[in-house]
Amino acid sequence: MQKIIAGNWKMHKIRPEAAKEAATLAQDLSSGMPEGRLVIIFPPYTDIATVSDAFAGVNNMAVGGQNFYPAESGPYTGEISPAMLRDAGAIWALVGHSERRHLLGECDDFIAKKVAFGLGQGFKIMLCIGETLEERDKGQLKSVLGNQLTTAISAIDAHSRDRLADRLAIAYEPVWAIGTGKVAGKQEIAEAHSEIREILKKLVSTAAADIPILYGGSVKADNASEILAIDNVDGLLVGGASLDAKTFLEIIHA
Ligand code: PGA
Numbered sequence: 697m698q699k700i701i702a703g704n705w706k707m708h709k710i711r712p713e714a715a716k717e718a719a720t721l722a723q724d725l726s727s728g729m730p731e732g733r734l735v736i737i738f739p740p741y742t743d744i745a746t747v748s749d750a751f752a753g754v755n756n757m758a759v760g761g762q763n764f765y766p767a768e769s770g771p772y773t774g775e776i777s778p779a780m781l782r783d784a785g786a787i788w789a790l791v792g793h794s795e796r797r798h799l800l801g802e803c804d805d806f807i808a809k810k811v812a813f814g815l816g817q818g819f820k821i822m823l824c825i826g827e828t829l830e831e832r833d834k835g836q837l838k839s840v841l842g843n844q845l846t847t848a849i850s851a852i853d854a855h856s857r858d859r860l861a862d863r864l865a866i867a868y869e870p871v872w873a874i875g876t877g878k879v880a881g882k883q884e885i886a887e888a889h890s891e892i893r894e895i896l897k898k899l900v901s902t903a904a905a906d907i908p909i910l911y912g913g914s915v916k917a918d919n920a921s922e923i924l925a926i927d928n929v930d931g932l933l934v935g936g937a938s939l940d941a942k943t944f945l946e947i948i949h950a
Pocket of ligand 1: 874876877912913
């Protein structure tokens with residue numbers, strides 16, 4: 697399976713900054729994309745068109761939205777639709793990022809609506825799941841991952857579940873490792889990813905082996921290759937270390 701290296705810019709960069717970073721990435725990767733890698737940037741909405749323009753014509757580089765509202769259009773002040781994201785150049789969308797779950801109160805049922813709606817609109821969905829430190833300490837890792845994943849794909853019909861392989865990716869992001877500098881240990885990552893693979897087998901049988909599972913949470917240039925080498929790690933979702941193109945390129949080349 698190809699390895700996906702995704703950068704989540706969160707709420708960073710105005711357009712000139714986005715243009716500069718995206719141009720640096722495109723210039724390096726247009727001739728030097730490592731074999732079997734797919735690079736995705738999730739910029740803020742206002743930067744999507746800028747980044748998409750910079751990536752035009754470069755193989756294996758894509759752009760995604762950090763969120764969307766599960767409706768075609770309507771009275772949803774402050775929200776954005778999948779069609780608007782697509783119009784700006786996005787083909788991927790993040791759903792269920794821990795900052796949206798915890799800062800903005802998104803629940804599993806709403807996340808399930810988004811997953812099904814986004815797929816129905818032709819988007820590739822990167823679904824984020826992960827436990828808090830409290831849940832981990834209470835021994836609830838498996839049940840939290842199981843509940844989040846099962847609910848998130850509950851609104852997808854059986855026929856579509858068999859075809860999720862190139863349309864769904866899972867990002868395992870332990871909440872306690874996001875933006876904290878505390879990267880999960882090798883054993884912890886291996887255990888969580890293998891559990892996610894087992895849950896997927898129950899939920900989407902035939903597609904399960906081909907759904908990429910990314911790790912996210914304090915990935916840096918100096919730990920990227922070690923994490924990528926762990927069983928069932930099919931890529932990385934990088935926050936802080938994706939903001940500087942040179943640092944992110946080191947991770948892409950790791
Ligand atoms: P981080 O963020 O790499 O800054 O920990 C990861 C994420 O939130 O996707």
